Amino acid sequence: MARRVAVVAGGHSKFGKRYDATMRELCAEAYKPIYDEGISQDKIDATVLSYAASQFTGQGAGSALIADYIGLQDKPHLRVESACTTGTASLRAAWGMVAAGLYDVMLVLGVEQMNRVSSATATEYMSQAGDMRWEYPFGISFPAFYALMASRYMHEYNMTHDTLAKIAVKSHHYGAQNPKAHLPKEVSFEEANNAIPICRPLNLYDCSLITDGAAAVVIAAEDRVKEFTDRPMWIKGIGAGASEMKIQDRTSLTSIPGAKRASKAAYEMAGLGPEDMQMAQVHDCFTIAELIAYEDCGFVEPGKGPEFVDNKENYITGRMPVNCDGGLKSKGHPLGATGVSMTYEVMKQMRGEAENASRQIKDVKHGFVHNVGQSGQFVNCFIFERGWS
Amino acid sequence: MVLMTEEKELYLGYASDKAMTPFMQKFLEALDGEKLMMSKCTSCGTEFLPPRQHCQKCLSECELQELTETEAKLHSYVIVDFAPESLSSKAPYVVAIGEFPSGKRLTAHITNLMGMPEVGMSLKLGYEHIDAKKLTYKWLV
Structure with missing residues (x-):
């Protein structure tokens, strides 16, 4: 029987165009709050580095560089890569190692530095996925x-x-209240509807940002959790899915089959359903991706996403608050950091520690994470459970 | 004396993947003659478009066969305004997934649109020699 595993701490860098830092400094910024909470290097058994695209930096052996920079040079480390799901793939890998008993305490550190190349070059690199x-x-x-x-x-x-x-509009509304966000500003409906085209029918405000940033969480086995916190966030369900490589081969383009499989598996493992969730972090690399996520994760029936949006069910006051940190759209999308950042946000919301009360979701017992790679070739879903009353 | 035959160097599309194989070279030589090839598994008979050298189901070798269908319907499209660096001089351009009556699909540019694309519109398979080495299949309306 696998051991239960909990997220016991987290840290998050400022997301943005971080010309003041490279990936090593960003990782230090994400780990520092965890260190300050008392989880020093000697308490960490091993690290998984979530780092999606080395072509942005040219840095090989990234996990060695980062482990060394933050004082974990003598602890085992490895890098995981699976496009934009790298963060939750890293968490999944670390969960497996802790659940199996290989390690008791692991650091999952996600980072991406994307702004040292032009937008056209960044677009080129991502098209190569x-x-x-x-x-x-x-x-x-x-x-x-x-x-x-x-x-x-x-x-x-x-x-x-x-x-x-x-x-x-919703994403930017919440991103404007998140000091960690890359583009923390409100956007009007008219601005969002009439922005310059990027890939029609998608325009500038439909697209997530090219962002530098890092996020980190520490996970621990159930018998070690109390050493670190009295507010553990248990990993209750994990589901992973995959879809066809070429988008033309998908039976449907209005759903991501791997996401449906991943969410179903996560709900089954947790013994819970979408009605048990008080919040969700979904992979809104584009606005259409968020819409499809509502349906793939079972928040609404297929085709009912627009109605869900019209009724503002995705706001804090709605049936399922979604991406109340601004999401990839406003908070930003540093590829390797994204899935870890989503996990961090659920932890902060559960603890009642959202930076602004205006974006704090009330009484979160269960939170859902949906993290998609490329156009759906990889998907991880997580269900987290509050471990205190 | 051994005579060396010179193979014509061919690549697919506007921003080509230069990693060539004998199988792909045959595909491109046929395309050079305005024939679009699919592939068929020599063991289980499964057909693939675009072609694969190995069957996705049983991993057996596939052989190239000419696709006989030439007309399709537009399944979905995008107008790329902000392009990857390698195609930035070509933007805006329209990429479409066309679906043949058999259900096979093909992704390519539509190059002769005068208005906006529409899902469901009729498409016809066409060919283009982009330059001396690059060639492609494309959609025409």
Whole structure:
């Protein structure tokens, strides 16, 4: 029987265009609050570094560099990579090692430094996560994959861009209240609906940001948890899924099959359903991705996402508050840090420690995380449970 | 005396993956003659478009066969305004997934649109020699 595992601490750098730092300094910034809480290097058995795209920095052997920089040079470390799900894939890997008894206490550290290259170069690198033989030759950028989903969704469900603009408005509303966010500013519906096109039907405010940043969490085995906190956040459910590599091969473009599989597996492992969640962090790399996530994670039936948006069910006052930290859209999307940042946000919300009361969700007992890689080739879902009353 | 035959160096698309194989070279030589090849598994008969050298189901070798379908419907599209660096001079361009009557799909540019693309519109398979080495299949309306 696997041991229970809890998240016992977390840290988070400021997200943004961080020309004052490279990945090593960002990682130190994310680990420092954890160190200050008393989890010094000697208490950590091993580290998983979540670092998605070394072409942005040219740095090989990233986990060795980071472990050394933050004083963990004599502890085992490894790097995990699975595109934008790297963060939760790292957490999943670490959970497995702790649950199996290999280690008791592990640091999961996610980072990405993306702004030392131009936006066009960053777009080029991310397009290379498509099929290099059959998709890359046609210039299908990362937003283009999601625009293909948006066009099809609009056709099948008669959705207009208004729905996507409303999601962007919501994300920026909460991002404006998050001091860690990359772009903490409110955006009006008109601005979100009429911004410059990036990959039509998606415009600038439909797209997440190219962000530098780091986030970290420490997980511990159940018999060690009390050494670190009296407020553990238990990892209650984990589900992973995958989808076809080429987007043209998907049976449906209005759903990500791997996400449906991942969420179902997470609910089954936890013995819970979407109705038991008080909040969700979903992978809104694009507004259409957030909309599809509502449906893939079971918050609403297929095709009912726009109604959910119109009724503001995704706000703090709604049925399922989603991305009340600004999400990838406003908080930012440093690839390797994102899944860890989502986990950190659930922990902060559960503890009642959102930086502004205006974005604090009340009484979170269970939180859901949905983290997607590329256009759905990888998906991890997590269910976290509050371990105190 | 051994005569060396010179293979024509060919690449697919506007920003090509240069990692070539004999299988892909055959595909491109056929494309050079305006024939789009799919592949068929020599063991279980499963067909693939675009072609694969190995069957996704049983991993047996596949052989190239000419696709006989030329007309399709637009399944989905994107107008790429902000392109990856390698295609930035070409933007904006339209990428479409077309679906043939058999259900096979193909992703390519639409190059002769005068208005906005629409899901469900008719597409016809076309070919283009981009330059001396690069060539592609494409969609026409």
